Amino acid sequence: MTGSETGRGAPALSGAEAVEIFMRPRSIAVVGVSSKPGTAGRTVLANLGLNSYAGGVHIVGRAEGEIDGRPVKQSIDDLPEGVDLAVFTLPAAGVKEALQACARRGVRAVTVFSSGFAEVGNHAAQNELVAIANDAGIALLGPNCLGYTNLVDGLPIGFANARKVALVPKDGRNPAVAMVSQSGGLMAYASLTLAARALPVSYTVATGNEAGVGMADFIDFFAEDAATRVIALYLEEVRDPKGFLAAAARARSAGKSLVAIHPGRGEKGKAAVQSHTGALAGDYAAMRVHLERAGVVLVDTLEEWVDVVELLARYPEAPTQGPGVLTFSGGFCAIAHDFFEDLGLELPPLTDESAAELAPQLPPYIPPRNPLDLGTQAIWQPELTGIGTSALIKDEGVGSVLIAINSGTAKSQAVYAPHFIAALKGQKKPAILGFPAPEMNEAFEASVRENGLILSRSLERSMRALARVTHHGRNLERAARSVSHASFGDLPELGVGAQPEWLGKQLLEAIGVPIPRGGLAKNLAAAQEIAGRVGYPVAVKAQAGALAHKTEAGGVLLGIGDADALAAAWGTLHDNIARAEPDLVLDGVLVERMAPRGLELMVGAKRDARWGPVVLVGLGGVWVEALGDVRLLPADMAEADIVEELGRLRSAKLLGGFRGSPPRDVAAVARIASLVGRLMMTIPRIVEIDLNPVFVHGEGEGLTAVDALVVTAS
Structure with missing residues (x-):
């Protein structure tokens, strides 16, 4: 709801202030109560009674007399002024009139159970309710709402069933x-x-x-x-x-x-x-x-x-380091490595200090490592489970702990339980006891619950949850490193819609993105002058904002080696455009020196109409369509974190030098991705940027953005 002044002179409620009224009302009116037991209104009243609601309760319904010892009012207009909460148990047809009556009586909040509004396409009727509520300063919950329960104060507002809630x-x-x-x-x-x-x-x-x-x-x-x-x-x-x-x-x-x-x-x-x-x-x-x-x-x-x-x-403190695993199975060690790797995590090795401290406590044939496989030795030395768990908990390189006992009876659980619980009780590091056993020792389970520990019967679910929480911890760290963006100065003037490549490249060059040397030519003589200045071979590209797919229209010719070849290409290019787009008027022809080849990546950005800007990096050229190997990033991500994201591409091996090719200048890619993000953050008119392909050269040699599309809104 808005915070504007309302027709009653009071500000419309929103945020925690509005919710406070729903959760802790001093008085409640139940509107539309039937004399028939078991109906929605009667269920709301039953819930208030069962949970000893101490505020004022008012009943509005058609039946005369009393319900549960309370008089039934025939109209909302008979309510006292300023009731905190009205609960509508009405058909949709009666909601508008009832809300108008609540506005007259100064009701502060209304919950509407009724269906039949925007969820079935009836937006007009719902918009009327919004207008009435905003004008009267009423906090409105719903419509089409099943209700809510406050289990702190004991207030269930719902029509499905009546029950006393545990506080x-x-x-x-x-x-x-x-x-x-x-x-x-x-x-x-x-x-x-x-x-x-x-x-x-x-x-x-x-x-x-x-x-x-x-x-x-x-x-x-x-x-x-x-x-x-x-x-x-x-x-x-x-x-x-x-x-x-x-x-x-x-x-x-x-x-x-x-x-x-x-x-x-x-x-x-x-x-x-x-x-x-x-x-x-x-x-x-x-x-x-x-x-x-x-x-x-x-x-x-x-x-x-x-x-x-x-x-x-x-465990509210999300880890940032990989998990430690304790198990009785060597086979599970291999599974855990594979599973966590698929989830984007590695199992960290134990620190030298942890390994040195743990080794004397283990039999000589059990190496102190992660995963820690106790094998069958724990059958005779159950205390090893506690020793191993404590070592993983204390290790500074381990972010969380999974106890993966993938075979166990109710009897063995009772034996191991005291050791696990003693090692984990009171620890802040996230830990899961994974026991996918066909039977569960009731005393063991009760003890785990009493000590606030986590017990799971699925090792795969446990690993997924630990991985998700670890990535969450890393996301929080990244957010703390996000960069604040200052505006760019001296940028070229942009039109509305898709910008021609030459203008988009002027914009990109102005913010620091490397592009090929060249210029826009209006005639052949100008094209030959530009080519002679930047050096052959050159590329020529037809230029118009409406020409989104130049290559398909025959508007891109590459590798032109001299002035005569350029004259022939000039005619060919214009003939191609005339056939493909006969009514198109070109801005001119972009003449650029052919850039040295490199690994083809793409860098892009999009302003989502609802969420805002995001940046995209990934494998470019024709491969972007074939593979879609990209990473989507916040526009304010730090360059070091962008480098890390590039390493998560499926094609990341290509960046590090592959089959004789040199390692690529990943830092340069991160730098221009950051510049593109800064552009999106500081110029709201730009809705899309597409640099594809970007030729990424050897490490330290930079890159060249050879094609660019910039789209703006009015």
């Missing part, structure tokens, strides 16, 4: 999770899963259509809530990206972790007619870059969602 301590003694979801069903799944792991949930919220308060408002509220350590989010659409990112940053500053799942990563990016960058930097990919930059952990599966939520609730 969570307000002071944060136990790590609790707040859940905000655009799917009520998935919120229930996650809540029940976390409850089975003895991890308390502080709040659950189904936001519905978010016509008024939405994700950002709830994140702001949970950022200030002492009982909440992790905010779990299910997102189908982020309706206010700018507000969401700002709220996420505030929550991170308050020490909260945010873990989100968002379907849609398989959806193809919107078609981009003029560049590869637009096609490769699709909506989901751009969103992911910005969410992770803001400190949100974005996961891919429901299982990973709850696993990572539990990890960050138990």
Whole structure:
């Protein structure tokens, strides 16, 4: 909701202030209550009674008399002035009139369960509700909302069932999770899963259509809530990206972790007619870059969602170093190496100090290394499990610990349990006890839960969760290294839309991107003068902003060796354009000295209409279409981190010298990627940049951007 002045003279509520009214109302009016038991309104009232709600309760319905000992008012206009919260249990047709009545009575917040609005295409009716709420200063939740539960104060506002809720301590003694979801069903799944792991949930919220308060408002509220350590989010659409990112940053500053799942990563990016960058930097990919930059952990599966939520609730300090593994199986050591490598991590070797301290405590045939394979020796010396776990926990090069006991009975679990628990209890380093056993010792499981440790029956899920949290820790470090961008000066004037290559290259040269020597020729004599000045061989390229695909139109001729060849090429090029684009008027012909060949990469950028700019680097030339081997980056990423991202390309071997070719100037690629990011951050008119190919020369020899497209908005 906006913060503008309302028709009642009070500012419209937003953020934590608005959510506070929903979560801790001093008075509640339930509107649309039926005399029939089990209906939505009666369920809301039952929830208030079962949870001993101490505020004022008002009932508005058609039935005369009393319900649960309270009088039934026939109209909202009969309510006292200034009720904090009205809960609508009405059909959609009655919502507008009821909201107008709430505005007359000064109601501060309204929850609308009713469906039949924007979710079914009825945007006009929903927009009317927004206008009424904004004008009256009403905080609006919904419509199409399943409700919410405050488990800190004991306030369930929902119509699905009536129950007494178990309270969570307000002071944060136990790590609790707040859940905000655009799917009520998935919120229930996650809540029940976390409850089975003895991890308390502080709040659950189904936001519905978010016509008024939405994700950002709830994140702001949970950022200030002492009982909440992790905010779990299910997102189908982020309706206010700018507000969401700002709220996420505030929550991170308050020490909260945010873990989100968002379907849609398989959806193809919107078609981009003029560049590869637009096609490769699709909506989901751009969103992911910005969410992770803001400190949100974005996961891919429901299982990973709850696993990572539990990890960050138990262990809020995300690691940046790879995990340590303790196991009884040499085979699992090899599997762990492969699995973590596929997830972008390496298992770090033990430090010399750790190895020296651990070696005397192990039998001579068990080498002190990571993974630490105790083999069958732990059967006779169960204390080795605690010794090994402690060594991994203490090792400064190990970021987290996985205990991977991939064979174990309930009896053996009871034997090992005291050693594991003693080694892990009270430690801050993330750790998972992985026991994929067919049976579980109840006492062992209870002891693990009582000590706040994590128990998993899936080693693969455990490894994925540790990897995701480790990458999150690294993302936080990168964000702390982000660069602030100053504006460029003395840049050429740009038109609107796709800029001709010659003008785009003038812009790029002005910010420090190396381009071939050359110039724009209006006639053959000028072309021959330019070629004579820069030196043959040259390339000639037809120039017009509307000519996006010059090569396909025959508008690019390469390797022209002398003045006579240039005269012939001049005629051929113009004939080709006349056939392909008969009505096109050229700006001229770009004449450039042929650049020395190099490894073909691409550097691009896109301004997503909702999320903002992202930068793209990857294998270029024709390979960008064939392989799509690219990395998408924040526009403010530090050059050293861009170098690291280049090393994560599938084709990264080509950068280091491959089959006799020299190592490439990766630092130069990072430098121009940073310059392109700076351009996007400081000139909002630019919506797309596509440098493809960029010839990357030998280490220390730089690069040359041989083709460029710049697209601007009005």
